[in-house]
Amino acid sequence: xxxxxxxxxxxxxxEAETVTLSCTYDTSESNYYLFWYKQPPSxxxxxxxxxxxxxxxNATENRFSVNFQKAAKSFSLKISDSQLGDTxxxxxxxxxxxxxxxxxxxxxxxxxxxxx
Amino acid sequence: EPEVTQTPSHQVTQMGQEVILRCVPISNHLxxxxxxxxxxxxxxxxxxFYNNEISEKSxxxxxxxxxxxxxxxxxxxxxxxTKLEDSxxxxxxxxxxxxTEAFFGQGTRLTVV
Numbered sequence: 001x002x003x004x005x006x007x008x009x010x011x012x013x014x015e016a017e018t019v020t021l022s023c024t025y026d027t028s029e030s031n032y033y034l035f036w037y038k039q040p041p042s043x044x045x046x047x048x049x050x051x052x053x054x055x056x057x058n059a060t061e062n063r064f065s066v067n068f069q070k071a072a073k074s075f076s077l078k079i080s081d082s083q084l085g086d087t088x089x090x091x092x093x094x095x096x097x098x099x100x101x102x103x104x105x106x107x108x109x110x111x112x113x114x115x116x
Numbered sequence: 117e118p119e120v121t122q123t124p125s126h127q128v129t130q131m132g133q134e135v136i137l138r139c140v141p142i143s144n145h146l147x148x149x150x151x152x153x154x155x156x157x158x159x160x161x162x163x164x165f166y167n168n169e170i171s172e173k174s175x176x177x178x179x180x181x182x183x184x185x186x187x188x189x190x191x192x193x194x195x196x197x198t199k200l201e202d203s204x205x206x207x208x209x210x211x212x213x214x215x216t217e218a219f220f221g222q223g224t225r226l227t228v229v
Contacts, residue, residue, distance in 0.1 A: 044222050045159070050217060095216060095218075101166065102211055106159040
């Protein structure tokens with residue numbers, strides 16, 4: 001079974017600064033995907049960024065980027081030039097590649113607050 | 117942009133009553149999921165569904181729970197006899213073939229009183 005660990009329950013940062021959220025995972029699988037989801041106060045789950053484990057290059061999506069360290073089983077999210085709208089819960093998630101059953105295993109989340 | 121739609125957004129039910137949560141996945145998606153999030157806790161997998169069958173279910177998904185896709189568009193989660201601890205946000209999600217991005221609905225907040 002897979003486990004996902006987010007060791008920072010809460011973080012806060014000044015607007016326009018950079019913040020990094022940590023995530024580690026444990027798996028014996030070789031083919032998998034990692035995700036960061038954002039959950040604002042509306043509680044909608046919004047995909048922020050995705051990383052395929054077979055890709056060495058770190059994924060980037062505008063102000064969001066990841067540092068994927070496969071050997072260390074680490075998958076951190078960096079938010080640059082943070083904005084007030086980034087205030088939300090952030091969940092790291094793992095997906096094993098398995099046709100018809102690509103369930104997500106989530107971490108416990110990090111509550112991020114951007115301070116004006 | 118296509119989206120997953122869940123109804124109702126909020127459901128209040130008495131303990132012991134049956135409740136059905138409804139989801140309309142994205143039309144060309146083939147794989148469907150239900151997740152649960154108890155307030156303040158992490159999102160937990162309940163069940164996955166493909167080709168009109170359950171692919172996998174978690175320990176949470178006991179005999180009180182069932183899923184079906186009655187008409188090719190709706191995907192429902194039924195809780196037969198609700199308990200207080202079933203109070204949570206329930207999310208439906210769907211994915212397409214070879215696309216690993218799970219699209220989530222906006223959730224149904226279930227309150228059991």
